[in-house]
Amino acid sequence: MKVRIERDLLADGIAWAARALPARPVVPVLAGLRLTASAEGLGVSAYNYEVSAGIEVAADVGGPGEILVPGRLFADIARTLPREHPVEITADATKARVTCAGSYFALPLLPLDDYPATPLLPETAGTVAAAPFAEAVAQVAIAAARDESLPVLTAIRVHLTHDTLVLAATDRYRLAVRRVPWQSATEDPDRTALVPAKVLADIARAAGSGADVRLALGSERGRRGLLGLSGGARHATSRLLDNEFPAYEWLFANETTAVATIGTAPLIEALKRVSLVVTRNSPVRLSFGRDALRIAAGTTNEAEAAATLPAELAGEPVTVAFNPVHLLDGLTALRAPTARMLFSGPTKPTVLTEDTASTENAGNTWNTGDPDYRYLLMPMRGA
Structure with a gap:
């Protein structure tokens, strides 16, 4: 692998993907960031079995390849590299080497063969304006519980209709409900999903700077349902909670x-x-x-x-x-x-x-x- 990329583009891409890095990985390889160099640029992604995040970043690719680097360390390095200078990333069978404006780092590679396959985005259900969606999620997420003893109360209920998303969250002492217009891409969009509030708020906030967010709902064989969000070169997925949200309209x-x-x-x-x-x-x-x-x-x-x-x-x-x-x-x-x-x-x-x-x-x-x-x-x- 051989890549030349602007420092700020690299740092922004890593910051997006790093939200899927687990604080305490159940297996060591989940602490890694996957870097994929191809003719389209540099792909940066992470996955922790519950959440995935990935982005395609413009870069000059001198040699394609795919590696797995220590995620937190690589993110820290990218943040501290000098601004307005190009970054060169090369890799051989054992190490990734990063150089920028006289700085040099060599990182050991994690075993890519042990890394799990990242979920594919489900079929797009519709499109919503990014900024109103981020605002709506933030307004609702404040009412979600922080206590994990009742997982359903830590979630945001996302209900899809033909022209409106209805978001709701409650911790039993308060309830927040927000409607936001959207454009459905299916003839029968009436569906409901429970998304971990912390995950959805983080992803929506980061995606709020774009124009539109494509929302997708689906499932994988033998797994819980999956929510997908994508906008521009960014994409993310989250496993859905398999619970029944309390009736609240009454x-x-x-x-x-x-x-x-x-x-x-x-x-x-x-x-x-x-x-x-x-x-x-x-x-x-x-x-x-x-x-x-x-x-x-x-x-x-x-x-x-x-x-x-x-x-x-x-x-x-x-x-x-x-x-x-x-x-x-x-x-x-x-x-x-x-x-x-x-x-x-x-x-x-x-x-x-x-x-x-x-x-x-x-x-x-x-x-x-x-x-x-x-x-x-x-x-x-x-x-």
């Missing part, structure tokens, strides 16, 4: 008794200040009046804090207590200057949305619009 069916409208940024700032006195598992209390919101936390026996903000309330005054971290997560995920909170009582779920429609009341039927993003939050005791 949670939005509660009768709305009050709707509050308030500036998103001022509310976030006030919550952060008041939350300084919150102890573990303690709530912040939000008391909405006709034209103001009072935020309070703490007890008379400990530190206390409070803040008052202007707010608009349609309906009866309400006081609700929330986990401050969960509430801040939802507010931070909003992309509008004004937030709306829909209440059904102090003990029933509160729905947080962006203020995209006027609120009216006619016989207890509220016109709350049909927002693309909804963040449902369970109240805590302590109001």
